[in-house]
Amino acid sequence: MHFRSLALALWLAVPAPVAFLPGHLLATAQAQQKQAITLADIWARPTFQQASVPGFDWLRDGRYYAALGRDGSLMQYSATTGQPTATLVAASALQVAGRPLTVDGYRFNADEQKVLFSTDTEPIYRHSAKATYYLYDRQTQQLSPLSTGGKQGYATFSPDGRQVAFTRDNNLFVKNLASGQETAVTTNGVHNQLINGSADWVYEEEFGFAQGFFWSPDSRHLAYYTFDESQVPEYDMQEWGGLYPTEYRFKYPKAGEKNSVVSVSTYDVASARTVRMDVGPEPDQYLPRVQWTAVPGTLSIQRLNRLQNKLEILHADASTGKTQVVLTDTNAAYVEINDDLKYLAGGKQFLFTSEKDGYQHLYLHDMSGRQVRQLTTGNWEISAVNGFDPKTGYVYYTSTEGSALQRHLYRINLSGKGKQRLSDAGGGTDVVNMSPDTRYFLNTHSSAGVPAVASLREGATGKLVKTLADNAKLRQTLAQYDLGKFEFFTFKTSEGVELNAWMLKPSNFDPAKKYPVLMHVYGGPSFGTISTQTVLDNANGGTSFQNYLWHNMLTEQGYLVVSVENRGTSGRGAAFRKATYANLGKLETIDQGEGAKYLATLPYVDKARIGIWGWSYGGYMTSLAMTKNADLFKMGIAVAPVTNWRYYDTVYTERFLKTPQQNPAGYDDNSPVRFAQNLKGKFLLVHGTGDDNVHFQNSIAFVDALILANKDFQTLYYPNRNHGINGGNTRLHLYRQMTEFIKANL
Template sequence: MYDKRTAYPLLMGLLFLLAGFSTQAQEKKQITLEDVFKDARFSQQSVTGINWMKDGQYYTSLTRKGGYPRVVKMNITTGEEEETLLDGAKLEVSFANFSLNKEETKALIESDIERIYRRSSKAVFHVVDLASGEKQVLMDGEKIGYATLSPDNTKVAFVKDNNLSWTDLSTNQTTQITHDGKDNEIINGAADWVYEEEFSMAKAFDWSPDGKKIAFIRFDESEVPEFNMQVWGELYPQDYVFKYPKAGEKNSDVSIHVYDLEEEKTAKMDAGEESDIYLPRIYWTGQNNTLAFLRLNRLQNQLDLFYADAKTGGSEVILTETADTYVDMDYNDNLLFLENNKGFIRTSEKDGFKHIYHHDSKGKEIRQITSGDWEVTQMVGVDEKNGKIYFISTEKSPMERHLYVINLNGKGKKLLTPEEGTHRVNMSRDFKYFVKYHSTADSPLIVTLNQSSGKELKVLEDNQDLRDKLENTAMPSKEFFDFQTVDGTTLNGYIIKPVNFDESKEYPVLMYVYGGPGSQNVTNSWGGVRDFWHAYLTTEGYIVACVDNRGTGARGRDFKHVTYAQLGKHETEDQIAGAKHLASLPFVDASRVGIWGWSYGGYMSSLALMQGNDVFKAAIAVAPVTTWRYYDTIYTERYLQTPQENPEGYDDFSPINHVDKMEGNYLLIHGTGDDNVHFQNAVDLVDALIGADKQFESFYYPNRNHGIYGGNTTWHLYNMMTDFIKRKL
């Protein structure tokens, strides 16, 4: 029965309670730019530096004590330090990197590291005897690169001044293997610029299993055209000149050699008659006289695996894979030679999705181990003793990553990470344990120690401090969606709405894009700084959205390769379609849709604004490619062939050739010291925009590279982009 006498107090109490909830909601802290870029308030913690020891119960970790570095032996199950293996204070060396030999009796430590490009560096190296604590400096303390102990622990090989050498640790005598190394001409044992950037390598030599031979790659870049960057800051700017092969231009002539330490002789491996090729990987097969290497033709649509006799150089092709587009060379190095001449394991996308294959020692396929309409993204390890392979795949969803184990015979596949989201793993060498790094779009990283069965043993990091901050912050969440384009293709995306979202209002939308071949932005994983910037923008009344266009990864070969020979065409169509889909939503202001991106994303945002001038009101392009004629051979020709063979593919979708279509607001940003996507891209686009009588905004960062960072740079960059968005969108 309804009683006014009791209903009124209940109603007032309810209103008071709701008011309390409202007050609590209002008390939640708003994200600020300072939170994200100055205070790093939302930085998540991780567990880094886990370098597994031969006994899977232990790992080494680099720490600091009193300003000096220490390498400690940690018990993974207890989390306790067992002993100090390297003490920088006692060694009187402030080292930054270290590596142990297989037997864990010696260490190589690096100090005074000088970075060169993305992966290359040189440093002062010491060899330390862990039992005695004695240290031995290499090359009298001169800087060298990629110092590597021999398997028998008696020698160290390294690169200095583009030449390969080795030092006998018992006598400290150094033998120079090559003598023709010269800056911007000949490199022995280290990669040239384009191999380093596009084949993910810097070191280009390897010891034989018995430590009696060294295989190395030689780069003759004397005929590769030079690129000149000016370095600002002095009374007279300095020229920095390096070899950079732009699409269609001359590459380094590459060759593979094996040096025999006992005979002091070098043999050249036969890689065939064709010289305009790539030789991106060398592997010792486990046999002391058999070297394996990969060869790609210039167009990268044929991949050959060679076996070579290390003494004579004679070789044979044992496996060939071809494609109508390009052969996906796996940069995760998913090629592993099994012990006792039992063949090798590799990945290939030849059946339409990347999967694991087992071949015998002669290259004959024994079986396809995994199959299905999903991708193997990483081979974590092969446990030969127990006949198991651990791998990461997209089987549950292209937007997630999970760890599986499968028997070598292709049976018994088991999911080891059932929780939704994205997983990375670091597995012990004896396959007893793995450290799992797990996150979702709404939950930051949780790091756990697990048995190889998947059973969780302990939490190593839960980011509880960050979770507490997020609980007290007005933080929006990602909503995943998909939609169909005109041709029926389903695309994945996410949308971030303001915390106080009101469906009756209309909001401007900023789209974020990368979109390059094989990439992914739409994943169920915790984001980084850019995600928090996007979250900040929602507090200013914007919706942020992202769409993974055709050509992106994890959805099979056909979805990825559809952009072949015409980069920019389908990707731009899909971003425009995504913008139209968003504009059709009742809570979106269709007249205020913008887009931004970096690198390939800057290329995409530029094209989108120009070709989608009826959809996009504003765009920001950071460090964009503006014509693929200016980018490097390996990356560009893989997807477009050469400019000589496919000029339309280069010119039809170059932003420089579409400036006349631009109607909206455009901000172009570039670093003058970008060795990757050269500042030249921005200069020529600016010139074209001026010629087309288009008004726009631009900004350059002196001497900053492709990442545009250092000091106050990141804060300045995002502050400027925020201001542009507020003014123009």
């Protein structure tokens, strides 16, 4: 960890006589002043609360941004000073029947005179939700409900600010704000059969969006998805608590099963005419992205075959539905889906990222799809396209050019020249939120073990304008606790593959001692904008902040904590990421085993006491490590694991394994269920019974196999908890059980 300045300050604060003590006594005296992290600090109290900029939203001219104030007011801030300049909506105005609204989110209309506030939000799945929306008119200072027909989803102003579209009960609606008239765009939506205007379960989970409708720039048309999921098999999940359990049934396409038949239509607001776009005769395909181009009346639709190795960009005429394929991108394994397709002002060109040269890079195309030029090259990859300035021709993007463990902001001209790094020199990771005109950006920077700093910066230079949240209070709090030393390292496997890793050591680490090791693993393949790296140069080292704290707590109880980045993860190009294609689990398990073998060679590691734990894909990896590498690991904890890829969804699983009909060995050869008889170490299996993502069925199958193999193990099931296993004191309870299991068995 990099608390050098804090450590120096603490050393200077030691009374003078102590400074002359022998080194080991001085260290003891200093250690006595530090506190020990507790599970309650992590999960029950706001001891380590992180500062951020809540509700940050760029305003239209780029000179100001909006954010929610501490009192609940919606405030305007200057981008050049970071100081509040106006109260856009006072908290006192956000009241219904004398009671203040609890604001969950907000959206402006185009001239920023009207605001939609969401409250009483009810989550559905990971991205989806429904809420009660209120419309506030800043000119009349009136607050009114958007609709009285039940909760709404994804309420969105039209670009001209005169209308709002939203979903309800699987249908799509438009409300005219001047007349107050509410019009049903669709009326055929039926639960578990037909969805209009929002995504089905698998699109939401794997393609990363829930809102399925899009206003045209001229506000004349509304494009929307329709999902016919009538033929998709249902998953039946029991919910516990009453005298009799109740059933929750939802459409979930497991690998090899039927998907929704998906279509895209446009609705002409003035004529109320609906036109279905021609997406081809093949119903068994994906349409993972829809957006309007800069050409009036032209819609862009991305079409992906079921094996996900051929992506086509279609341009559609919103009035006729006619389409043409303008670009095709193919890959021997699979094609990345992300949000990097950008149509440039003027309607003549678009930006697109592809890894056709082995790394995700940026390309410029004309509207016919012809490649104008490749803008970026090198053995690194772009992780996001952040903005474009039409005045200067500069594209802003975040990439791994500095290191696969880092992310930094750059810009380059459409000519392919003038590349410039805008992030400060040095390491760490930057998360960028750029203003629409690229004049400024909100930058959230952190490095290993150092809490994030949120700052406003100039788009053209990266120069600091103002620090908005520096987490100074959190830094002061962390300085009072015993925190281990965070070290990155690499090693080569017996196959000559170089792997990245980090290690957390106790603050009083003694190289003459032998320490037990707990390895933390995720290990699953990255896709699109989703990074699955657990070895990153950010505040948490690639894991969650809570896990980072928990790992530190374990180091102070005498453990080393290590994470090894196996093949199949992002940041290092297509060859490294796609090495696991069609055979998930094999190379990943080998690499984690090689990590354990490497650690066993270190003089301060007790090679007989190496454990491993992971969640989701990490639970799958832990289950394989404890069976296929049974001689290397003394203990394992698998949380919410996949144990048979036949139980998981179509989009994710077939992307990496093809269908089970085409590749049965890829599904079966590395299922932990198949290796249950090999278990030797102490094993804890954890799952939430209400997991809609990785179904409880996975753990049931593994438990059954372990029983048949007459193996001893422990289980911990959380009633009605989802994949995150949270709510109330659930996480506190879970991590207490895991901590005690580690202490008893490692």
